[in-house]
Amino acid sequence: MNRPYQQPGQGSREQRRAARRAAEKRSAATASEPPKAVPQQSAEAFCLMWYACECGHRERIWNSRDGVTPFGMSCPSCGEAKLFHVNFGRDTYAPDHVPRNGQRIWISMSKDRARQIARRTAERIAAARKVKIDDAMVERIATEIYRDGAAPDIVVWGYVEAE
Template sequence: MNGKRYGQPSPSAREGRRAAAREAEKHGSKSTPAVALRPSVGYQHAEAFCLMWYACECGHRERIWNSRDGVTPLGFVCPSCKEPKLRHVNWALDQYAPDHVPAIGQRVWINLTRDRAMEIASRTVDQVAKGKVPVGTDLQRIADAVFNEGMAPDLVVYGYVEAS
């Protein structure tokens, strides 16, 4: 990386924003932060349909698109170092992009499906219970908790198709 602590905005970007704000103030217009540019009407969450930066201490950075009006995790496992240290950073740089078309291979937040919730519940039970599968209703109850009435996010790779 560039020697700066991960997730920290570069001083030149801050200086540029401040200079632009001073210039706008001189000409009588008020500058608005990026967050204010997002339409709040009709959406429940500030990160709805935003491109968001995630960064890890190992140096990995990526921009993930939230394709839904729902919350996203603040952090999760980094694909580079396999540690749970990938964090949503530089929130002011979140960009509202409802018409964004992800590039092949870009990761995207989508709504979790019931089938995927059952898959996650089964995998979790296998890891925790070491193969002792609970009674069907218990597994369904766990899957329902993971599914969270359709509000839970799932991270997918755009353009990826599972081989059959």
């Protein structure tokens, strides 16, 4: 069975040549500079990674942090939890990547964001079990989500909440 969502994308010949020339220019410009030593704990640190879904949706998500990322998540196109990290060999180390507006990126979890997620989780638990939500429950859940800032969170670069 052909699964196009698992096939690496091929650009046009002109695109590949332009990308190669740009990479050569960058390497020539930085040849006189000493290499930067960046201690990394994770192989996924600062990488551009391909995620794909069975519905055909593909996107490249940047990991802006030195930490692991989830293997799968909900697809923004079909809503199913079938968007998976694919083509690990095509992950590109890009510590100086500047995301374009609308690109999703992995960032480190903040305490406030962990509390928002914990509040929603507590509300679902309370509705299912018909129990009351208390602040201690929300804080316990938030602590598990936050994990001292090591947990990943995904955001859309350039997105601003409307007021």
